[in-house]
Amino acid sequence: MVEAASGELRSDSAAGRWVILTTVLGAGMAFLDGTVVNIALPRIGQDLDASFAGLSWIANGYLLTLASLILVGGAVGDRVGRRRTYLAGAVGFALASLLCALAPSVEGLVAARLLQGVGGAFLVPGSLALIQTSFHPDDRAKAIGAWAGLAGVTTAIGPFLGGWLVEVASWRWVFLLNLPLAVVVVVVGLRHLPESRDPTVVGRPDLAGAALGVLGLAGATYGLIEENVPIGVLGLAVLVAFVVAEGRNAHPMMPLSVFRSRQFSGANGVTFAVYGALGAVLFLLSLVLQVALGYSPLAAGSATVPLTLVMLALSSRSGALARRIGPRIPMTVGPSVITVGLLLMLRIEVGGSYVTQVLPALLVFSAGLVTTVAPLTATVLAATDERHAGVASGINNAVSRTAGLLAVAALPLVAGFDASGSVGPAALLDGFHRAVLVGAGLTAVGAAVAALTIRADVLVIDGDGDGDQGVAVPSGAGEGEAAPEPCFHCAVSGTPPPVERPSATMAD
The missing domain is CATH 1.20.5 (Single alpha-helices involved in coiled-coils or other helix-helix interfaces)
Incomplete structure (x- = not known):
């Protein structure tokens, strides 16, 4: 039984806390999956005799269907109900996770990962959308902040937990971990999540x-x-x-009209560059640490925890800075600092110390990432008028997923790997260095795109809604109300935060 009407919950009420818990656990499944699977890849490759191409497909199968269908998932939620769609996504994600855990071969695991992406496409968009539509406007920013903090904890422990499970049990437990979480999400969600839909949506899903x-x-x-x-x-x-x-299409899932805004197009260009480099580097880094440098799964998982901790500690400050000075400087400096962090990864060699080689590169890389993500998210949401905030966020989400998908797919070509076989430690480390150089070039291009396209005043409110002179704040942040804090963990998981989708179309 739902305890409160949609749009009326208070963040300090019992009903409000149940909603936050349920949405955090559901989103946490997807966020954990994005961090722990990379840690498990070397063991999966050993157990299933996977080639490098097979490992790439295991990572990319999930991203392929998620990136392709995430806008459809949001649109379906608008039409048939966000709670219903969210819980169906949780069930689908859990069943696909069970198939992943039971997969007898690489091909079976890839097929199950494709199904996981389908479930995630209905699960991911609903998490913050449910908070946006469930809470009273005065409490939305506070509820989103609580959601971001708790979800950030799941992201921070993901690599460590994944490494521990792989080391003491099996890589299959990485996927089985989703099952109890899904049970809690469905049981609690049926009782405590208010239902909502958009009655103004017209037309069929695209x-x-x-x-x-x-x-x-x-x-x-x-x-x-x-x-x-x-x-x-x-x-x-x-x-x-x-x-x-x-x-x-009269009712497209990706309305091209939003790209008329130079701010929106520029911000998505930066998104593609940064998240492409992020996806490729994090995919290869876990392999390099374990295969080339001899780290255990637990040590490899722990090695990347500082990346998330920096995002957790500094994201809110980065968002506040962007609101004071505008997004252009942070979005230019941030990718530039990421470039430096990537170049520092060229120092990672066999026999080197984690403290002197790996950690400094990760800290500089994460400093650039935290400088970039908050103003990037705010610019995407401000680059179109308030009615289209959900569409803009959904497109940016799909862009980030697609960037990671294509970046990992391009690794055999970029790094010079023979994708049909396994890659030895020396070749893996050499290929990692080549990929890092390409990633550094990509983020440098992202910095240039930001410098050339992003206006310093894009976050200024003038009410004209054109997206190039500063527009209305995102939905849920009204006069005298602070805009929601940026979602720091989304950078690590590759998920810019979705917001309430006011409509699935852009009919003007």
């Missing part, structure tokens, strides 16, 4: 666009991982067809 997105990204990903040029080109052609179809 299933044709979703199909083209899946096929296009699958073709491009396959072409990169397997070095199959014809299929890769075909995938790119399908992605072009997707863009054309979205321009002609």
Whole structure:
């Protein structure tokens, strides 16, 4: 039984705390999955005799369906109910996690990871959307802050927990961990989550666009991982067809009109550069630490914890700085600092000390990341008017996922790996250094894009809603109310925070 009407909950009430707990646990499953699977990859490769291409598909299978369907998941929630969609996503994610744990082969695990992405596409958009629609406007910012803090804890412990499970039990427990979390989410959610939907939404979900997105990204990903040029080109052609179809659809899942804002386009360009580098580096780093440097799974998981702790400690301050001086300087300096951190990773060698080689690079990298993420998120939400904040956030979420997907898929080509076989320690470390150089170039381009496209006053409110002179604050932050704090953990998980989707279309 739901204890309060939608939009009326208070953050300090028992009902409000139940909603925060349920949404944190659901989002935590996805965030944990994004951090612990990378730690488990070396053991998975050993047990299932996986090639480098197989490991890439294990990581990318989830991202492929999630990136392609996440906008559809949000749109379905608007139509049939956000609580219903969120809980269905939790059930689907849990069942797919069970299949992952039981997978007898690489092919079976990849298939289960694809299904996990489908469940995540309905789970991820609903978490913050439920908070936005469940809490009283006066309490939304506070509720989102509590959500971000608690979800951040799950992200911080993810690598350590994943390494511990792999070391003392099996990589299969990394996936089984989701089952009890899903049970709690469904049982508590059925009783305590208020239902909400958007009665103004018209038209059917953009299933044709979703199909083209899946096929296009699958073709491009396959072409990169397997070095199959014809299929890769075909995938790119399908992605072009997707863009054309979205321009002609009366109710597209990705309205092209939002890209008329130079701020929105520029912010998504920076997103693609930063999250592409982040996805590739974190994927390879866990392999390098264990395969090339001889770290145990637990040590490898613990090694990246400082990255999350820096985000946890400094994200709010970064957001406050962006509100004072505008986003242009942080979004230019941040990717530049990330570039320096990546270049420091060139010093990582066999026999080197974690304290002198790995840790300094991670600290500089995370400093750049925390400088970038908060103003980036705020700019994305401010670059379109308030009615389109949900659409803008959803698109940016898909861009970040797609960037990580394509970056990992391109690693055999960039790093010079033979994807059809396993990669030895020396070749892995050499390829990591090449990938780091490419990633540094990518983030340097991101810094240049921010310098050329992002206005310092884009967060200033003038009410014209054009996205280039400063627009209304995101939904839920009204006159005299602070905008929600940025979601620091989203950088580590590759998930810019979704917000309430006021409509699934952009009918003006």
